[in-house]
Amino acid sequence: MNNIAIVVHGGAGAWELGSKRIRVGRAACDAAALAGHAVLKAGGSALDAVETAVHILEDCPALDAGRGSYLNKLGQVEMDALIMDGRTLNLGAVASIQRVRYPISLARRVMTDTEHTFLVGPGADAFADQIGFPRCTIEELIVSSDDDYEDAPGPLGDTVGAVAMDAEGNLASATSTGGTRNKMPGRVGDSPLVGSGGYADNWTAAVGATGQGESIMKVVLSKRVCDLVSDGLSAQAACEAAIRLLEERVGGECGLIAIDSQGNVGIARNTRAMPYAFVVGMDGKLKNGQ
């Protein structure tokens, strides 16, 4: 029996420390880590745990995924998500999806219900309708500025993510985002790109990334962390080394979470903050930070 573990994050975005938004984001991370841990403790799979955790983060109005997603230049919500199974390397992803409350679950349905791995835009919308996936109105996704979840506008989003290891030693990763604020319509960042926004391989690690998608995708950041673990680094050392590499090679700000195949946790960032929470072990206690 392996040690179970889950780590979640609420984005390496433009946080103002001490703001209402970061308090609400941190509380959502705590709730997400505990919910994912409960799934693992009950014998659930790493995939179920990360999907459950990301649902809670997608529901949080202070985080840039599902409800609370940033708007593009046309005032629309276009969301991206990726889920990956470290046991089989199966994955599912969606990009530029609209009017869906839980994009991570649609990504999972792409993985399980199609012969493809990645659906975008109108094709992803058509697939959602074809399988009777629940749709929502754009109003349900947009958070009113009266709710006071706005920190100083920054270039980054507050993408959410989760990585987990289940009792059988299987790893999984899930990432969901509304992308960057005021983006061009059709812009897709790193989040749904396998290897960039996330990666999971039982042989090495499960990883989730957040930050400047345009930089992250240039160095395929999440897969880099897995490769560094394969070279012998711990999850923590690999996250730190990957961020140094991003800085030196292309510049850019990001955050990373990881669990390696031994169940060790890694959490690193070079941004001002990244709310996170994790639980390791059957009877592990919640730990968190920003």
Ligand code: ASP
């Ligand atoms: N990586 C996301 C994107 O570029 C944004 C973020 O993580 O803050 O879409």
